[in-house]
Amino acid sequence: MSSTTRTMAAPRTRVVLAALLRKELRVELRSFEAVPAMSLFSVTTFVLFHFALQRNALSGDLASGVLWVTLLFAAMLGINRLFVADAEQGGFDGFLLSPADRSVLLYSKALTLLAYLLVLEVVAVPAFALLLLGSALWPALPGLLVVLALGDLGIVVIGTLVGALAVRTSVRDLLGPMISLPLLVPVLLCAARATSPVLGAVGAGALPLRWLVTLALYDLVFGLITFAVFDFLLED
Amino acid sequence: MYGKRLRPLALTTFAALTLTLVLAFFWAPNDANQGFLQKIFYLHVPLAIVTLCGFVYAGLAAIAHLRTRDSRWDMRSYVAIHLSLVFGVAVLVSGSIWAKGSWGVWWDWSEPTLVSFLLVMLLYATYQPLRFAIEDPERQARYASVFAITAGAFVPINFVIVRLSTAYLHPRVLGDISANLPGRFQVVFYLSLVSMALLWITLWRYEMTSKHASAQLRALKRLLAGDEDEALPRRSAVPTLSVGAGGAGSSGVGAAR
Known part of the structure; x- marks a missing residue:
């Protein structure tokens, strides 16, 4: 595919x-479909956890688990919305008709999801x-x-791939979380274990390096897999 | 084409499985700690290994499908995942029974091998719903292959990560098997591994034969009815094999695409 696009003087990736x-x-600014819902969902979930766990304050394992599960479920909302406009309103067709390299769509969607998550965390962590x-x-x-x-990073690489995989199915809102949650369990596991000493009751402990390295490796491997297979989702 | 030499293969599998069971029960000594209960090891562990290899094979077949666009590779991948899912349920059940017998609980979260196997099963349980949710057969095959590749890579990585997370409790089977198992255990274990792999391959070949035969039958029916009468195919999670209707000998080519 790249040989034909190159000869047509493909626009530069950055452009x-x-x-x-x-x-x-x-x-996103016109529709406000993803980010406000994700942020509001996270705050509501914290309230739910307060009542469900019947605790006023959390620390250590419990705090890190509640934080990460909430972030993960809020991220699901964003992942489900990530490709909907492109699938329903012709965004894919428009992009595929242009001479641009297909991987650029992956980069743009990954950066978009990352931006969603950053805004979410600006609200959810405080x-x-x-x-x-x-x-x-x-x-x-x-x-x-x-x-x-x-x-x-882990949520972004897996979420972008699964979002694209699920969006053109008849039950995308169900398939998205069903496929991505098992794939995200290692991310959750490493992140929760790395976070729990940081949120310790007696003050912040040191970061466990082992979990960070494992998480980074997982991100890297799935980043490569997503990069390798993403183009095949865009062929029609 | 998949039906060739199926009968000798099936007979070999049957003989190997029988021999394995006879040796496991009458020849291999009872385990010092677990006694008779340990016999389930010869069923459970080889089944688990074969299941996971089946998932990885499905990923490799999916890579071949994306490279060649040959619908037969998609069918191989589909049948492999289908079979490994069935084997996987047997692994979970036999593992639970063993856990109840030797650790006293049906399920143990501190056991990484158990937990990662459950994760793999949960992931692959979405394979058929994913296929079923895509109507266009070509896109269904392509998306299913992307899923099979991703999930096939997830299988080994997931095992490493979950294993890192917990203290060891499971008997480590691969790697230190020769150090931990006395001779007779080892012989029966490897024999059992071979016969479970044979069982998987035989069942895989049977299902491939059946799928291939029904695709041929459909093609023949279409030919008899005339192409214009062709009813719209029912929505299905099963890959569409494109085969010619030229009879058994010449119709093994599915590369119409």
């Missing part, structure tokens, strides 16, 4: 990527600290940011 990201931003976290947020923040970055 296409910028155009696609501008489109994503415009779509809300979590305010509503549920037993210890202070500030000392835990540097470590937490590292884990969040690596966890987001």
Whole structure:
């Protein structure tokens, strides 16, 4: 595919990527379909956890588990919405008619999902600290940011692939979470284990390096897999 | 084409399985700690290994499908996943029975092999729903292959990661088997592995033969009825094999696409 597009003087990747990201931003700003729902969902879920666990403050394992499960489920909402506009309103067709390299769509969608997650976390992490976290947020923040970055990366690579896989099926809202959640269990496992000492009741502990390295490797492997197979989802 | 030499293969499998069971029960000594209960090891572990290899094979067949666009590779991948799912249920059940017998619980979360196997099964349980949810056969095959490749890569990675996460409780089977198992155990174990693999291959060949025969039958019916009478195919999760209707000898080519 690249040989034909190259001869047609394919537009540079950066130009296409910028155009696609501008489109994503415009779509989201006009419709407000993903990010507000994700943020609101996360705050509501914290309230649910407060009542379901009957605790006013969490720390350690429990805090990290509640935070990551909430982020993961909120991310599901974003993953489900990620490709819907393209599938329903001809975005895929438009993109495939252009001479741009198909991988650019993957990059733009991954960056969009990453942006969704960052906005989500800007809302969800302070809300979590305010509503549920037993210890202070500030000392835990540097470590937490590292884990969040690596966890987001994992959610992004798997979410983009599964979002594209599920969007043109008849039951995409069901298939998306059903396929992505098992794939995300290792991300959740590593992220939750890495976060729990950071959110310890007696103050922030050191980051467990082993889990961060494992998480980074998992992100890397699935990043490569997504890169390798994504083009096959865009052939018609 | 898949039916060739199926009978000798089936007979060999039957003989190997019988021999395995006879040796496991009458020749291999009872385990010092677990006694008779340990016999389930010869069923459970080889089944699990064969199941996982089947999933990985499905991923490799899916790669071949995406490279060649030959619908037969998609069918191979589909049948492999289908069979491994069935084997996987047997693994979960036999593992649960063994766990109840030797650890006293049906399920143990501190056991990485158990947990990662469950994750793999949960993931592959979405394969057929995914196929069924895509109507266009060509896209269904392509998307299913993408899924099979991703999931096939997930199988080994997932085992490594979940194993990192918990203390060892499961008997480690691969790697230190020669160190931990006395001679007779080893012989029966490897024999059992071979016969379970034979069982998987035989069943796989049977299902491939059956799928291939029904595709040929459909093609013949179409030919008899005339092409214009062709009813719309029912929505299905089963791959569509494109075969000619030229009889058994010449119709093995599915590369109409």
